[in-house]
Amino acid sequence: MLSRVAESIYWLNRYIERAENVARFLEVNLNLILDLPRRVQQQWQPLVATTGDSEYFAQHYGEASAEKVIQFLAFDRNYPNSLISCLQRARENAQSVREVISTEMWQQVNSFYLLIANTAADLTLADLNKFLEEVKQASHLFAGVMDATISHNEGWHFGQVGRLLERADKTSRILDVKYFMLLPSLEDVGTPIDELGWIALLKSTSAYEMYRKRSNRHLITPAEVAEFLILDPDFPRSIRFCLSQVERSLHLITGTPPGAWRNPAERSIGRLRSELEYLTVEEIIERGIHQFLDRLQQEINQLDQEIFTTFLDLRSVVYQSSQTQTQIPIQTQTQSQSTLT
Amino acid sequence: MQFDTYDPEHFYDELFAGPQQPRSQGKSLIEQIQSLPEGELLQRQQAAQEALFKLGATFNVYGDIEGQERVLPFDVIPRIISAQEWRYLEGGLKQRIHALNLFIDDIYHDQKILKDGVIPETLIVSAKGYLPPCQGLNPAKGVWCHITGTDLVRDRDGQWYVLEDNLRCPSGISYVLENRRVMKSTFPQIFRTIPIQPVDEYPSHLLQTLLHLVPQTVDSPTVVVLTPGTYNSAYFEHSFLAQQMGIELVESRDLIVLDGYLQMQTTKGLQRVDVIYRRLDDDFMDPQVFRADSELGIPGLMEVHRAGKVAIANALGTGVADDKVIYAYVPEMIRYYLGEDPILANVPTYLCWEEKQLKHVLANLDKLVVKAANESGGYGMLVGTQATEAERQDFAERIKANPRNYIAQPTLCLSRVPTIVGEEFSGCHVDLRPYILYGQDIYVHPGGLTRVALKKGSLVVNSSQGGGSKDTWVLC
Numbered sequence: 001m002l003s004r005v006a007e008s009i010y011w012l013n014r015y016i017e018r019a020e021n022v023a024r025f026l027e028v029n030l031n032l033i034l035d036l037p038r039r040v041q042q043q044w045q046p047l048v049a050t051t052g053d054s055e056y057f058a059q060h061y062g063e064a065s066a067e068k069v070i071q072f073l074a075f076d077r078n079y080p081n082s083l084i085s086c087l088q089r090a091r092e093n094a095q096s097v098r099e100v101i102s103t104e105m106w107q108q109v110n111s112f113y114l115l116i117a118n119t120a121a122d123l124t125l126a127d128l129n130k131f132l133e134e135v136k137q138a139s140h141l142f143a144g145v146m147d148a149t150i151s152h153n154e155g156w157h158f159g160q161v162g163r164l165l166e167r168a169d170k171t172s173r174i175l176d177v178k179y180f181m182l183l184p185s186l187e188d189v190g191t192p193i194d195e196l197g198w199i200a201l202l203k204s205t206s207a208y209e210m211y212r213k214r215s216n217r218h219l220i221t222p223a224e225v226a227e228f229l230i231l232d233p234d235f236p237r238s239i240r241f242c243l244s245q246v247e248r249s250l251h252l253i254t255g256t257p258p259g260a261w262r263n264p265a266e267r268s269i270g271r272l273r274s275e276l277e278y279l280t281v282e283e284i285i286e287r288g289i290h291q292f293l294d295r296l297q298q299e300i301n302q303l304d305q306e307i308f309t310t311f312l313d314l315r316s317v318v319y320q321s322s323q324t325q326t327q328i329p330i331q332t333q334t335q336s337q338s339t340l341t
Numbered sequence: 342m343q344f345d346t347y348d349p350e351h352f353y354d355e356l357f358a359g360p361q362q363p364r365s366q367g368k369s370l371i372e373q374i375q376s377l378p379e380g381e382l383l384q385r386q387q388a389a390q391e392a393l394f395k396l397g398a399t400f401n402v403y404g405d406i407e408g409q410e411r412v413l414p415f416d417v418i419p420r421i422i423s424a425q426e427w428r429y430l431e432g433g434l435k436q437r438i439h440a441l442n443l444f445i446d447d448i449y450h451d452q453k454i455l456k457d458g459v460i461p462e463t464l465i466v467s468a469k470g471y472l473p474p475c476q477g478l479n480p481a482k483g484v485w486c487h488i489t490g491t492d493l494v495r496d497r498d499g500q501w502y503v504l505e506d507n508l509r510c511p512s513g514i515s516y517v518l519e520n521r522r523v524m525k526s527t528f529p530q531i532f533r534t535i536p537i538q539p540v541d542e543y544p545s546h547l548l549q550t551l552l553h554l555v556p557q558t559v560d561s562p563t564v565v566v567l568t569p570g571t572y573n574s575a576y577f578e579h580s581f582l583a584q585q586m587g588i589e590l591v592e593s594r595d596l597i598v599l600d601g602y603l604q605m606q607t608t609k610g611l612q613r614v615d616v617i618y619r620r621l622d623d624d625f626m627d628p629q630v631f632r633a634d635s636e637l638g639i640p641g642l643m644e645v646h647r648a649g650k651v652a653i654a655n656a657l658g659t660g661v662a663d664d665k666v667i668y669a670y671v672p673e674m675i676r677y678y679l680g681e682d683p684i685l686a687n688v689p690t691y692l693c694w695e696e697k698q699l700k701h702v703l704a705n706l707d708k709l710v711v712k713a714a715n716e717s718g719g720y721g722m723l724v725g726t727q728a729t730e731a732e733r734q735d736f737a738e739r740i741k742a743n744p745r746n747y748i749a750q751p752t753l754c755l756s757r758v759p760t761i762v763g764e765e766f767s768g769c770h771v772d773l774r775p776y777i778l779y780g781q782d783i784y785v786h787p788g789g790l791t792r793v794a795l796k797k798g799s800l801v802v803n804s805s806q807g808g809g810s811k812d813t814w815v816l817c
Contacts, residue, residue, distance in 0.1 A: 003606045004595050096571050099584035107395075154608065253608070311608045 001154045005100055007312045008093040009155050010162035012101075013146075015090035016112070017163045019083050020139035021170035022073050023132040025050070028177055028204035029069075030129070035196040044069045050173050051081065070128065075121045083135065087113040102149035105142070112138040157249040161307065164249075168242035169300045172293040174205055175229055198225050205229060205237050226289055227281035239296065240276040246303075247273050253311070265306040272299055342382050344371055344759065347766045353499045353756040354768060355420050366423040366816055369535050373528075374418075386417045386761055389527045393519060413516055414809030416760045417527055420771060420791040421814045430493070430501065430775065431785045433685030436675060438489055438777050441506060441662050443678040445485040448661055449475050459677050460670050464694070467745055468667055469715040470509075470660025472623060474630045478647060480656040481554040487654040488547070488618075489777045490514075490789075493685075495756040502688045502753065504772065506668060508659040510620050513790040514543060514776050515578035516810050518585075524812045536817040538787040543776070544585035550780035551586075551616045554652035562615040565589045565605065567596075569621050569637050579620050593621075598641030603651040616652045623657045665714040665748045666692055689751060693744040702740065702749040706733045709749040711740065724800070726752050755800055758811065760793055770794045772802050773813065788813035 029047045036042075044064035048057045056079060061068040076082040080089075087109075094101060094109040115138055119131055143163065150156055178201055198220050202208040211220075211228050214235075232238040247269045251258060254266065261267040284292045349357045356367035363371045374382060394412045422430070447454050448465060455462045465471055490511025492504040521540050525532055548564070555562040568579035570592050583590035595605050596614065604611040619626065625635040627642040645651050661667060669690040672683040691698040691709070702709060706725045713721030723736045740747045757768035775789030791811040792802035802808040 001608050002589055002591065002595050003608055004592065005589075006608045092571065095576075099580040099590050158608075 001158075003312045005097050006155065006158045007308075008097045009101070009159045010307075010312075012090050012093040012097070012109070013159040013162035014166040015086040015093065016109070016139050016142050017166040018081065018170070019086040019090070019112075019116075020136055021167070021174070022081070022083050022086065023135040023139075024170070024174060024204045025177065026070065026073060026128075027132050028174060028201055030125075031200035031204065032177075032197055035200060042066065046177060048072070050177050053079070053081070067122075070123070071121055074116070075119075084116050087116050100155060102145075104145045104149045108138070108142045108145045112142060154253055157253050158311075160249045161246050161253075164242040164246045165300060165304060167237060168239045168246070169297055171205060171229055171237050171239055171242070172296055172300075174201065175226065176290060176293050177201070194222075195220055198222060201225065202228075207235060207237060210235050223281050223285060226284065230284065231276060231279065231281060233277075240273070243269065243273045243276060250307075263306075263310045265303060265310045268299070268303045268306055272296075272303070342377075342379075342761075342765065343375060344766060347759055347768075349757065349768055351497070352754060352768060352770075353495055353497055355495075355756055355758045355771070356418075357759070364421075366421045370419070370421065370531060373531050373534070382417070383761070383764065385527050389417050389523045390415055392523045392526065414795060415520060415523070416769075416793060416795075416809055416811050417524065418759050418761065418766070419524065419812040419814045420758045420773070421816065422788070424816045427787065427815045429684070433501075433683075434491055434775060434777050434785050435783045436679065436681065436684050437491070437503065437506070437671065438486065438779055438783055440675040440678050441489075441508065441671065442483075442485050442779060444674045445508075445656075445659055445662055446483060447678075449478055449658060454674070454677055457677070459673050460667070464664075464666055464745070465661065468661050468664040470623070470658070470663050472631070472658040472661070474643065475656075475658035478656070478658070479649070481556070481649070481652045484554075484779050485656040486659050486662075487550050487554075487656075487779050489779070490774045491777065493773045493775065494688075494753055495773075497754040497756075499756070501685060503671070503685050504688060505665075506663060506671070507774075508662050509622065509655060511774070511776070512575040512578050512620075513774055513792075514786075515581045517776070517786075517788065517790050517813070518543060518581075520810060520812045535814070538815045538817055540786065540788055543786055544582065546778050546780075546784055546786070547582065547618075548586045548588070550778045550784075551618055551652075551654055553780040554654065555615050556649070559615055563589070563605075563612060564616040564618070565591045565614055567591055567593065567617050567619040567621055569625075573620075575620065582618075593637050593639050596639045596642075598639060598645055601645065601648065601650060603639070603642060603645050614651060616654065618654050623660055626653075626657060665690075665712055666694070666745070669748065688753065691749040693740050693747040693749065699740070699744055702747075703737055705749075706737060708752065710752050711736055711747055711749045714746045714748060724752065755794075755802075758791070758793065760795070760811070762795065762797065767797060769797075770800050770802065771811065787815040 025047060029044065033042050042065075044066060047069055048054050048064050051057075051073075057064070057068075057072055060076075060078075061072055072079060072082065074083045077084055077088075079085060091109050091113045094106055098106055115134060123131060146156070146159060178197060199208060202211050202220070202225060207229060211225065214228065214232070228235065228238065230239050233240060233244075235241055247266075248258075250256075250266055250269060254262060256262045256266055259270075261270050344357075344363075345361065347357065348360050354364075356364055356371065358364050390412065393415055444454065448471070452462075452465075454460055455465060486508045488511065490507040490513060492507060493501055494504050495501050517540055551564045552562065555564075564586075565588055566579055566583040566586075568576060568590055570576070573579070580590055589605070591605055591614075597604055597606065597611070599611065603614045603617070605614050621637055624632045625637045627640060628635045628638045629640045630643040631638070642651070643657075646653055646657075662671075669687065669692055672687055675681060675683045691702050693699045693702055702711070706723070707728075709725045711723040711725065716722070723732065725733060728736070755770035755772060758771050759766040760769040761767075762769070771791050771793045773789055773791055776786045778784045778786070791813045792808050793811050794800060794802045794807070795809045796807050799807070
């Protein structure tokens with residue numbers, strides 16, 4: 001498969017997943033705010049903080065308010081991670097590989113794009129909730145259509161890698177919203193108000209029902225919510241689940257047997273996944289949840305970079321080869337510091 | 342909707358010989374349309390248009406941030422060509438492509454036709470499409486113009502003429518295939534009763550034409566379609582053809598010349614490319630040889646091509662015969678290379694570089710159509726009958742300043758086909774672009790693209806200027 005094609009399918013899926021998660025961010029904040037006592041001021045600044053783009057926001061919008069943050073995250077065409085920008089780029093990527101993806105996928109990307117482009121920026125609160133619901137639906141529909149209409153070969157796996165890396169990153173950031181969210185006051189920690197916050201968070205990751213079902217300990221405690229969203233082996237939005245699927249897809253692309261690695265990307269993902277498999281939530285809390293998530297996000301970025309250099313950008317390899325005038329076909333396997341025996 | 346009041350007037354009508362007198366090839370169609378319940382035809386027209394949009398047969402509009410795509414307007418009343426007429430066109434096109442290919446090969450080798458004084462050498466050297474770096478090139482199997490889209494028109498008396506040869510990268514075939522698909526679902530019962538030649542084999546024939554260029558030593562060849570990218574107005578077609586043939590659609594950034602071969606970057610490393618079907622102009626193909634500022638090209642491609650390690654369709658340099666001055670000599674070429682009389686006629690053409698003809702052109706600007714030799718798509722053109730005095734003056738100056746660059750032709754009165762305009766049938770002018778493939782032998786795809794001028798009275802069929810298209814039926 002052409003590297004450019006693989007890259008486009010990768011980003012097509014990342015952008016769709018990113019859009020879905022932007023909707024989830026807005027949703028979790030809306031729900032948290034509605035549950036806060038009236039005496040507490042609405043908090044929109046923390047949401048901006050989780051995007052990592054506070055500076056852009058301050059420059060273009062000033063003080064955070066509901067209207068401004070919605071405009072910023074959903075409809076700002078100049079902000080690269082807004083809903084509309086994500087869909088525009090998803091659509092561009094889809095268009096550049098239209099002969100590779102299925103017609104149904106192309107149509108779904110198109111209607112997803114139109115859903116956002118045709119929505120007015122001055123939504124009422126009631127409309128906003130419905131709109132966010134539709135965005136999530138459109139993303140699920142895309143994933144389903146892709147799953148059901150194209151062969152699960154290399155291209156499909158690159159799509160999976162893109163979607164699941166993005167999801168792992170965003171789940172970690174949604175958890176972080178709670179960290180940035182200033183609690184009403186210290187004595188509210190562990191009170192019903194605090195519990196409502198965690199429930200809102202679980203719901204925004206579609207995790208509430210599965211969390212309740214996972215064991216016979218039905219309590220909602222911060223540690224257990226963190227454990228569920230970071231370390232659960234089966235829940236499809238948990239970070240561990242996402243990363244194991246990424247690893248599986250990478251291995252199916254290269255043919256490297258499980259438990260081994262033949263390129264930097266496979267090595268990084270293997271390490272990261274196994275760390276999560278053997279980590280306990282107590283250890284995470286000891287390190288500090290925010291610090292842990294921060295590092296995890298960096299490692300995910302690193303992995304994205306390694307995937308790019310391993311599969312998608314062969315220019316450096318090509319350059320070396322033309323220097324030495326070798327006739328060896330350039331393949332990822334030539335970087336074989338393999339641990340295979 | 343009924344044809345009772347339809348009047349072909351004093352034009353050549355493809356379906357009617359006179360009011361209420363359908364031509365024999367159109368008779369059955371007209372009867373069946375007449376028998377449709379009131380309002381049905383308009384509904385089907387609407388449905389066909391929507392189906393085309395859904396199929397994605399669109400062209401991009403440059404500079405539109407919304408990424409809006411347009412569909413070429415489509416009219417459900419087809420143009421019908423009888424089997425006998427088609428045999429005549431087919432023969433004429435084969436003859437013409439055969440001679441043109443011999444001409445291009447001659448120009449880039451011995452130039453016998455120039456030495457024998459049939460065509461003046463200065464005309465070749467000054468043609469924009471003549472590429473000196475192609476001198477001495479030996480494209481695989483001696484074929485230069487693998488894919489041609491010849492523009493044909495028919496005058497008031499029904500006589501066919503060749504308007505342009507389009508030997509570089511003609512587009513439009515995707516509309517032919519998609520239009521037919523939609524027509525079959527719009528009028529399934531008509532297709533059951535009228536014997537119409539199918540068009541679906543085009544992608545297979547095209548692939549075969551491309552595979553024919555691979556040396557026998559190559560075991561499992563890689564054939565690709567090269568597109569300038571998603572912003573090109575014909576991107577849909579590039580992507581469509583790649584998909585239909587099941588081959589890769591590449592952009593030049595996917596390609597690199599390494600170790601004497603053209604290679605593409607895949608997730609498993611580099612892979613050799615054996616044949617390129619390029620939809621990029623000659624000038625942009627290799628910045629080392631042609632335009633140095635081309636960002637779309639592949640540096641070093643020409644060298645690989647010259648060494649016979651990659652085939653390019655169409656070959657570089659074919660544009661020399663697209664020059665409208667050179668076009669005027671095609672009948673001579675046919676006589677010179679094949680020793681035959683041309684089957685298909687050229688539109689009579691006045692060459693402004695010849696003094697006597699120049700005088701005639703300048704004296705008759707109000708009756709003639711003047712064209713710049715190197716332009717296409719309706720640009721650089723003066724339609725004398727419709728121009729103002731000031732416009733004619735301006736053109737006269739331009740011609741005098743550079744007579745080599747201009748030709749003039751009588752204003753043809755293109756034939757018409759009944760077309761749905763508003764809620765009634767109107768006679769609209771059409772042209773015809775059949776597609777010809779030159780592989781092991783020459784294949785003329787049955788039918789082609791019928792473009793129609795949807796503005797009342799307009800003679801301009803270009804899609805950029807309000808033209809639409811129709812399905813073209815060649816009867817068995």
